[in-house]
Structure formats: structure tokens, C-alpha cells
Amino acid sequence: MFLRSETLRGYTLLSPTLIVMVAGICLPFAILVTMSFWTQHAFDFDTTFTFANYVKAADQPVYEALLKRSILIAGGCMIATVLLAYPMAYYVAFHVHSHKLIWIILMTLPFWTSYLLRVFAWKAILGYNGVINSGLKSLGLIDQPLAFLLYSPTAVVITLVHAWAAFAILPIFVSLEKIDRSLLEAATDLGDGPVARFLRVTLPLSLPGVIAAMLLIFIPTVGDYITPTLLGGPDGYMLANIIQAQFGRVNDWPMGAALAIAMMITVAIFSFVFMFLTRTVTGRIK
Amino acid sequence: MMSTSYIDRPNHPLYVYALLYLALLYIPVLVLPLFSFNDSIYIAFPLKGFTTEWYQQMVKNEPMLAAFMNSVKVAAATSVFATALGIFAAKAVTRYRMPGRGPVVGFIMLPLVIPGIVFGVALLILMSRLGIPLSLYTVTLGHIIICVPFAIATLIPRFVGFDKSLEEASADLGENMWWTFWRVTFPLIIPGVVASLLLCFTVSFDEFIMAFFLSGTKPTLPIYIWGQLRFPIKLPGVLALGTIILSVSFFVVFFAQWLRNRGIQTNAVGGV
Numbered sequence: 001m002f003l004r005s006e007t008l009r010g011y012t013l014l015s016p017t018l019i020v021m022v023a024g025i026c027l028p029f030a031i032l033v034t035m036s037f038w039t040q041h042a043f044d045f046d047t048t049f050t051f052a053n054y055v056k057a058a059d060q061p062v063y064e065a066l067l068k069r070s071i072l073i074a075g076g077c078m079i080a081t082v083l084l085a086y087p088m089a090y091y092v093a094f095h096v097h098s099h100k101l102i103w104i105i106l107m108t109l110p111f112w113t114s115y116l117l118r119v120f121a122w123k124a125i126l127g128y129n130g131v132i133n134s135g136l137k138s139l140g141l142i143d144q145p146l147a148f149l150l151y152s153p154t155a156v157v158i159t160l161v162h163a164w165a166a167f168a169i170l171p172i173f174v175s176l177e178k179i180d181r182s183l184l185e186a187a188t189d190l191g192d193g194p195v196a197r198f199l200r201v202t203l204p205l206s207l208p209g210v211i212a213a214m215l216l217i218f219i220p221t222v223g224d225y226i227t228p229t230l231l232g233g234p235d236g237y238m239l240a241n242i243i244q245a246q247f248g249r250v251n252d253w254p255m256g257a258a259l260a261i262a263m264m265i266t267v268a269i270f271s272f273v274f275m276f277l278t279r280t281v282t283g284r285i286k
Numbered sequence: 287m288m289s290t291s292y293i294d295r296p297n298h299p300l301y302v303y304a305l306l307y308l309a310l311l312y313i314p315v316l317v318l319p320l321f322s323f324n325d326s327i328y329i330a331f332p333l334k335g336f337t338t339e340w341y342q343q344m345v346k347n348e349p350m351l352a353a354f355m356n357s358v359k360v361a362a363a364t365s366v367f368a369t370a371l372g373i374f375a376a377k378a379v380t381r382y383r384m385p386g387r388g389p390v391v392g393f394i395m396l397p398l399v400i401p402g403i404v405f406g407v408a409l410l411i412l413m414s415r416l417g418i419p420l421s422l423y424t425v426t427l428g429h430i431i432i433c434v435p436f437a438i439a440t441l442i443p444r445f446v447g448f449d450k451s452l453e454e455a456s457a458d459l460g461e462n463m464w465w466t467f468w469r470v471t472f473p474l475i476i477p478g479v480v481a482s483l484l485l486c487f488t489v490s491f492d493e494f495i496m497a498f499f500l501s502g503t504k505p506t507l508p509i510y511i512w513g514q515l516r517f518p519i520k521l522p523g524v525l526a527l528g529t530i531i532l533s534v535s536f537f538v539v540f541f542a543q544w545l546r547n548r549g550i551q552t553n554a555v556g557g558v
Contacts, residue, residue, distance in 0.1 A: 105544065107311070112535060113315065120511075121317045134331040
């Protein structure tokens with residue numbers, strides 16, 4: 001009786017938040033799924049159930065190409081961000097002893113400032129007459145601006161790696177910080193050098209953080225819209241651009257809904273793979 | 287012998303790498319303030335000369351000020367509602383034994399892992415099917431849903447961090463649930479509440495993709511800036527505006543993080 005009333009009180013207290021979130025998440029997604037089976041007729045919808053949008057998405061190579069490119073760009077950016085962030089997180093976890101909090105705030109501060117403005121800053125830096133090109137030119141190092149900097153998948157990856165750095169640093173830092181230092185001492189006492197100790201103790205124990213970081217970066221970058229629009233050029237367009245176009249100038253909302261679902265499915269598949277990886281890794285650690 | 291110095295001893299190459307990393311994190315952002323004082327409409331070297339013209343123009347720019355006010359309204363409403371919902375949820379999950387708590391919390395945190403563009407178009411379709419016209423209210427609604435997870439993640443450590451027996455003592459001394467909350471719980475979680483308000487405000491104020499789909503005729507500030515980026519002549523104005531936004535949000539976020547982490551061990555920081 002007591003337990004039941006405690007559960008009831010807990011859920012009563014949670015109910016305002018839960019109701020808002022259920023309405024705010026389930027309703028939009030229910031209608032999104034429903035609309036993906038409709039057809040657009042000028043400014044109205046034919047609500048007869050049809051798989052036509054999904055068939056079209058699977059048939060036309062442009063959608064497949066954009067999905068592949070989105071996955072490649074997000075994947076490349078995920079790997080680069082994690083590789084670059086690992087030593088940084090390692091340094092703060094193991095070598096910073098006082099003012100750790102200041103380091104953590106310093107590393108995450110840029111993440112909280114306007115994403116749009118940070119992307120715009122990169123456009124100004126990489127542009128044809130931008131900071132790098134004009135800087136190199138006024139130093140006399142180049143005669144012609146380097147054209148490959150802006151409007152390319154490379155520009156998109158550089159910007160995204162910078163923009164999502166905090167998402168890699170924090171989870172890796174937390175998992176490194178949790179490692180019991182006596183394990184490292186034990187490894188040393190048993191004759192491991194620094195490299196062997198890192199490979200056999202530190203790295204495996206920090207893998208859950210690494211995997212979490214990869215997932216946290218993949219999800220927002222695969223669906224990013226601002227960066228490919230501002231810096232991608234025609235070769236850097238991603239799936240989000242074509243989804244937006246369906247709701248804008250193409251005006252085919254059901255097709256846009258189907259493509260959004262395709263993106264969600266991609267993200268869900270990656271999430272499950274990563275969750276499975278985490279489970280395997282943590283299972284082996286225990 | 288017990289010392290861990292051979293593990294923790296200074297590692298100079300790593301220190302240099304850490305400094306370089308921090309520099310690369312900040313230098314791109316510093317481009318905005320640098321060129322906002324440059325006397326040229328082109329963002330290029332060499333620098334031409336010092337000017338505050340772009341800031342003076344900005345103060346007189348009516349559409350920009352209107353967009354700024356729109357964003358402030360949306361962000362203020364978002365932060366209050368999201369934090370209030372966050373307090374309910376954080377108290378419920380930290381104070382009561384609830385079967386099914388894990389999946390429920392996981393569900394509430396879902397917006398963190400749904401790409402913004404998917405959520406944006408889903409809400410756009412919902413609004414249009416329900417016949418609700420797009421306005422600052424629809425933007426606020428979308429922002430509340432993405433901010434609740436941030437509020438909960440900020441507030442839970444606060445609830446975990448204080449002694450439950452203080453609330454029990456208050457209840458034993460005859461205070462009812464609401465007075466206990468106002469006189470005991472609320473004062474103790476106030477740093478978390480302020481941190482949550484500030485973080486939600488920042489997230490909403492900067493949010494672009496949902497506002498892009500959900501705002502009607504009145505733009506929020508990011509939507510206004512987006513519209514300016516197409517016109518090279520408008521870029522210095524964007525630089526000046528961006529410099530001010532960056533400075534203010536640096537200050538606000540630093541303060542919020544400091545509040546949030548005060549008294550909490552550094553290894554609990556990761557719950558973004």
C-alpha cells in the first residue's frame with residue numbers, strides 16, 4: 001500500500017512534465033509518419049494511403065547519394081572530433097590538478113554561444129577573399145586565393161568538428177575521470193610501460209565515453225542544415241537541405257515527411273549499433 | 287612509494303597540445319569581434335582601420351531591434367516554462383521510488399537525440415494540420431520541448447546533492463507539501479534553478495532550425511541574421527551584432543556553469 005502510494009505520488013508530480021513531453025513528441029511524430037503516406041496535390045493533400053514517397057526515395061539516385069554523403073560527412077566528422085578531443089580530455093582528466101572546473105568551462109564555453117554565428121565565422125575565415133586567403137596573400141605566400149577552402153565537403157567537416165568539440169570532450173573526460181587510479185598503479189607495478197598501460201587499461205576503460213561521444217556527434221551532424229547551406233556549396237549539400245526544400249520551393253510536404261523519416265531511421269540504426277557496442281564494451285570491463 | 291607521481295607527472299607535449307586545442311577552439315570565434323571594428327565592408331586582411339560605425343548603425347536598425355525583442359520574449363517564456371517542468375520532473379525522479387523510471391526519463395530526454403530538422407518539420411506539419419497559425423508562440427512551444435531535457439539534466443544533480451531529511455524534518459514539523467517546497471526545497475535548489483533558467487534562455491535565444499520552420503511573420507534574431515547573410519553589404523552589421531551576442535552569452539554561460547557546478551564534484555559535470 002505504501003509503495004503504491006509512493007509510486008502514485010511520484011507519477012503525479014511528474015505528470016505535468018510527462019504530459020507536455022508526450023504531447024510534444026508523440027503528436028508531431030504521429031502526424032509526420034501519417035503524412036509520409038500521403039500525396040501532395042498543389043496546395044492540398046490526397047490522404048489516400050500510399051507508399052509512393054518511399055518508393056520514390058528508394059528509386060531516385062539523388063536521395064540515396066545525399067543520404068550516403070550525409071552519413072560520410074557525419075561519420076568523418078565524428079571520427080575526427082573524437083581523435084582530436086581525446087588527448088585534450090586526457091590532459092584535463094590526468095594532468096590538471098587545480099582549477100579543473102575552469103578548464104572544463106573553458107572547453108565547453110564556445111559550444112553554448114550562437115551556433116549560427118560560429119558557422120558564419122568559418123565562412124568568413126575560409127571564404128575566397130576570406131581571412132585565410134587574404135592573410136596568406138598579404139603575407140606574400142600565395143598569389144591566387146585557395147579555391148578549395150570554401151564550398152566543399154572539407155569546409156563542412158572542418159566547421160562541424162569545431163562546432164561539436166564539446167560533445168566529444170565531455171563524455172570522454174567523464175569516463176577518464178572515473179577510472180580508478182589504483183588500476184594504473186597496479187599495471188605499472190606489474191611491469192607495464194606508459195604505452196602498454198594506456199592501451200591495456202586506460203583506453204579500454206574510456207571506450208564507453210568514446211562511444212557516447214561518437215553518437216552525440218553523429219546525430220546532430222547527420223541532420224545539420226546551417227553548415228552545408230552556408231559552406232557546402234553544391235558538392236556539400238546534405239539530406240537536411242533536400243528535406244528543407246520539400247517544405248519550401250519544391251512544396252511536396254509528404255515527400256519531405258518521408259525523407260525526414262528516412263533520416264530518423266538512419267539515426268535510430270546508428271543509435272542501436274552504438275548502444276550495442278557500449279553494452280559489449282561495458283560487459284567486458286565488468 | 288604510495289605517490290602516483292609516475293602516472294600524474296607533467297607531460298609537456300600534451301600540455302602544448304591542450305593549449306593549441308583551446309586556441310583553435312577560440313580563434314575562429316574571435317574573428318567576429320576583430321573585424322567588427324574594421325573600417326571595411328570586406329572580412330579580409332589587411333585590416334583597414336578602427337571604426338565603431340557598424341555598432342552605431344546597429345543601434346538605429348529597427349528591424350534588428352524588433353527581432354532581438356522577439357528572441358528575448360521567446361527565450362524568457364521558454365526558460366521559465368522549461369525550468370518549471372524540469373523542477374517537477376527532477377523532484378519526482380530523485381525523491382520517489384518509481385517503477386519504470388528509467389524508460390520514462392529516457393523518453394523525456396529524447397529531444398536531445400532527434401535531429402532538429404526532423405523535429406522542426408514534424409511540428410510544422412502538426413501546426414498546419416491543427417490550423418494553428420505560425421507565430422512566436424509556436425516557436426516558444428518547440429523551444430520548451432527541446433529545453434526540458436537541459437533543465438532536468440541541470441536540476442537533477444541539485445536534488446541529489448541535498449539531504450532528503452531536511453524535507454522530512456519540515457514535514458514532521460507540520461508544514462504541508464507546498465510550504466515545505468517553498469521554505470526548504472526551493473532555497474536549496476536555487477543555484478540549479480538559476481543555472482537552468484540561464485541555459486534554457488541561451489539555448490532558445492540561439493536556436494535556429496526550429497524557429498526557421500515555426501516562426502511566422504515575426505522573425506527571431508537568428509532568423510533575422512540568417513536573412514542578412516545573403517547581402518554582403520549587411521555583413522559588418524552582423525559582425526557587430528554577433529560580437530555583442532557572443533560577449534553576453536559568454537558571460538551568461540560562464541556564470542551559469544559556475545553556479546551549476548558550485549559544490550558539485552567535477553566528475554558530475556558531464557551530464558549535459
